[in-house]
Amino acid sequence: MLQIEQLNKSYGSKQVLFDINLTVEDGTILGLIGKNGSGKTTLFHSILNFVNFQGQIKLDDHPISVKDYDQIGYLPEERSLIQKLTVFDQIKYLANLHGLKNSEVKAQLPLWLEKLQVKGSANDKIKSLSKGNQQKVQLIATLIHNPKLVILDEPFSGLDPVNVDVMKKVILDLKKSGATVIFSDHNMANVEQLCDSVAMINQGKLAINGKVNEVRESFGLTRLFVRTDKKLEELASLPGVEQVELTASGSYRLLLQDESFGEEIFKLLSGGQYLRTFDQEPPTLEEIFKMEAGGDNHE
Numbered sequence: 001m002l003q004i005e006q007l008n009k010s011y012g013s014k015q016v017l018f019d020i021n022l023t024v025e026d027g028t029i030l031g032l033i034g035k036n037g038s039g040k041t042t043l044f045h046s047i048l049n050f051v052n053f054q055g056q057i058k059l060d061d062h063p064i065s066v067k068d069y070d071q072i073g074y075l076p077e078e079r080s081l082i083q084k085l086t087v088f089d090q091i092k093y094l095a096n097l098h099g100l101k102n103s104e105v106k107a108q109l110p111l112w113l114e115k116l117q118v119k120g121s122a123n124d125k126i127k128s129l130s131k132g133n134q135q136k137v138q139l140i141a142t143l144i145h146n147p148k149l150v151i152l153d154e155p156f157s158g159l160d161p162v163n164v165d166v167m168k169k170v171i172l173d174l175k176k177s178g179a180t181v182i183f184s185d186h187n188m189a190n191v192e193q194l195c196d197s198v199a200m201i202n203q204g205k206l207a208i209n210g211k212v213n214e215v216r217e218s219f220g221l222t223r224l225f226v227r228t229d230k231k232l233e234e235l236a237s238l239p240g241v242e243q244v245e246l247t248a249s250g251s252y253r254l255l256l257q258d259e260s261f262g263e264e265i266f267k268l269l270s271g272g273q274y275l276r277t278f279d280q281e282p283p284t285l286e287e288i289f290k291m292e293a294g295g296d297n298h299e
């Protein structure tokens, strides 16, 4: 279990993290979200002891220290492979730092290359690989020592949709094996799909923290999906409706002032008759992000 208690971090006179309290249970995935510059990487660097900070960060109930380094895997946001090395030499170098023997790297690397569907071999130079494949090699370096805590800073950035799926499977496999995973992402759909819990940092403060479903439901069932012959203007004039749009699937999406309007709208639309679709849902993480952070996903 990872516990972050009263974490405060300043760079010089500029405070960038304020009183962060966060717990991540073993075998769960936490999605860390926040606008550019909100402090996500700084939080990771604090966990990894790359920077000084105030507060306590514990792994399995003891303060995290360099001794825990072999149990942690970190994929940095800035990918940092040495271009002139072969894949094997690069992985060997990084795996040796985590205590792996060359023979272990030799045995493990082909399995990882296959699992991640890397287009290239262990003897290829890093520079000969595509950006996406280099990213997978960096991921192998992150995971080859079988860490119990895995920290991935924007792991999906720069990957095509096929490789995004490969990355998602790796993350879910890590969870299945009992590892604790934290990743940052600007794509809320990935967080919604993969994560048990979500934490949002806004201007250095923890704005949201909890199970994904509970966080969503705490905002109320204010999104209503309905399939009806009624016209958009008629739906817009229903009680409590703030906004209506026709979705690509042909159903209407209504934004309600409050979830309690749902029952009245149901009665008005159905008139006691069969209604093909009537689905009341909480806002998506993307919508919550925009409400909480203001504006879009970026600074």
Ligand SMILES: Nc1ncnc2c1ncn2[C@@H]1O[C@H](COP(=O)(O)OP(=O)(O)OP(=O)(O)O)[C@@H](O)[C@H]1O
Binding pocket: 011, 016, 034, 035, 036, 037, 038, 039, 040, 041, 042, 043, 077
């Ligand atoms: N080494 C540093 N020295 C001074 N300020 C820094 C340093 N690293 C980060 N900062 C500042 O700390 C704040 C948080 O940055 P951080 O990189 O942690 O944000 P982030 O949420 O990871 O952003 P992004 O989504 O763009 O990666 C920013 O204002 C940034 O400019």
